[in-house]
Amino acid sequence: MKKIIIIGGGAMGSAFTIPCLENNNKVTITEPYSKRFIKDLSSKDKFHSALKVKLSKKLKFRKFSKELLKEKFDLIVIALSLSGIDFIGKELKNLKNKTPILVLTKGLKYEKKDKKISTISEQLKNKYKSINVSVLKGPCLAKELARKNQTSVVIANKNIKIAKSIGKTISTKYYLTEYSRDVIGVEVCSAIKNIYAMIIGAGQSLNSSSNLFQKSILEMKYLIKYFKGKDETISGLAGVGDLYVSAAGGRNSKMGSYLGKGFTFKAAKKKFMPNDTVEGEQLAREIAPFIFKKIDKKKIPLMINFLKTIIGNKKLKIKV
Numbered sequence: 001m002k003k004i005i006i007i008g009g010g011a012m013g014s015a016f017t018i019p020c021l022e023n024n025n026k027v028t029i030t031e032p033y034s035k036r037f038i039k040d041l042s043s044k045d046k047f048h049s050a051l052k053v054k055l056s057k058k059l060k061f062r063k064f065s066k067e068l069l070k071e072k073f074d075l076i077v078i079a080l081s082l083s084g085i086d087f088i089g090k091e092l093k094n095l096k097n098k099t100p101i102l103v104l105t106k107g108l109k110y111e112k113k114d115k116k117i118s119t120i121s122e123q124l125k126n127k128y129k130s131i132n133v134s135v136l137k138g139p140c141l142a143k144e145l146a147r148k149n150q151t152s153v154v155i156a157n158k159n160i161k162i163a164k165s166i167g168k169t170i171s172t173k174y175y176l177t178e179y180s181r182d183v184i185g186v187e188v189c190s191a192i193k194n195i196y197a198m199i200i201g202a203g204q205s206l207n208s209s210s211n212l213f214q215k216s217i218l219e220m221k222y223l224i225k226y227f228k229g230k231d232e233t234i235s236g237l238a239g240v241g242d243l244y245v246s247a248a249g250g251r252n253s254k255m256g257s258y259l260g261k262g263f264t265f266k267a268a269k270k271k272f273m274p275n276d277t278v279e280g281e282q283l284a285r286e287i288a289p290f291i292f293k294k295i296d297k298k299k300i301p302l303m304i305n306f307l308k309t310i311i312g313n314k315k316l317k318i319k320v
């Protein structure tokens with residue numbers, strides 16, 4: 001039995017508590033930001049309003065505080081959105097903690113000062129001095145995990161022993177873990193698939209979306225090589241696995257379908273998805289300055305065209 005703390009009580013952090021508890025760990029969840037999730041998790045019946053399930057009575061909710069992070073845990077799980085990474089990085093930096101950290105958050109950051117793109121694990125290691133960071137990615141809709149639908153994910157760490165030991169702690173019959181040493185490839189794939197899911201969603205028929213799917217894979221291959229990830233990661237869970245689930249049923253592809261119908265991003269957001277976070281759009285804004293400047297435009301025409309559409313709030317014209 002391990003002591004696990006999950007930071008982030010949104011859909012993913014809360015769904016993740018389910019296999020962790022089932023594997024007989026002592027699980028604490030904390031929420032630093034959202035009043036809605038604090039209310040859900042501290043309520044008597046622990047009904048989670050995003051997942052629409054009651055969480056286990058064994059799950060302990062604690063108010064977020066610096067003191068809580070100082071307590072002894074065997075695993076720290078970060079399940080915040082990308083916008084929470086700087087916040088939690090700063091909190092953890094001061095602790096000089098050697099506890100293994102597992103990052104569920106997907107995304108990339110453009111470091112304006114160094115003019116480079118960083119993955120989340122790079123930020124935690126380089127900027128916030130977290131030492132022992134692994135990442136967990138792959139095709140996982142939080143609502144499906146919460147209903148114990150069979151789910152496979154990949155844990156990446158250059159030291160595969162650490163990844164496997166985390167896998168042993170969190171996996172169950174329905175939550176299966178694979179392993180990879182290609183941390184950068186896994187992180188870049190799991191972030192950029194949100195943009196490609198929007199592009200595929202913009203196809204207005206299965207035939208056109210399939211064509212966009214195939215062209216997206218070619219661009220992802222180019223980008224992974226550019227960022228020095230491994231080509232084989234594209235065909236793994238963090239690559240085509242996650243792209244499939246996002247293109248078939250996520251918020252990104254839903255927004256993509258409105259863009260494909262001729263709405264601008266702002267108009268579609270206001271009309272159809274006013275309360276939804278569209279991660280692909282946030283990532284597009286984050287990485288656009290770097291992509292426009294540094295990457296050969298001819299190699300990734302779908303991405304370039306899409307970024308211009310989002311940044312300029314234009315109508316999307318798919319060119320393949």
Ligand SMILES: NC(=O)c1ccc[n+]([C@@H]2O[C@H](COP(=O)([O-])OP(=O)(O)OC[C@H]3O[C@@H](n4cnc5c(N)ncnc54)[C@H](O)[C@@H]3O)[C@@H](O)[C@H]2O)c1
Pocket residue numbers: 007008009010011012013031032033034037050079080081082083084085087103104105106107136137138139140141142153277279
């Ligand atoms: N690794 C996986 O298997 C997997 C699967 C699904 C989602 N995810 C990722 O997990 C992350 C969270 O997704 P979710 O579905 O739980 O989203 P959500 O919107 O349900 O929850 C977001 C969480 O981030 C916190 N947050 C938001 N803005 C913040 C800020 N500025 N400062 C601090 N905290 C902030 C919220 O309070 C909440 O805890 C995303 O990056 C998503 O891509 C990972």
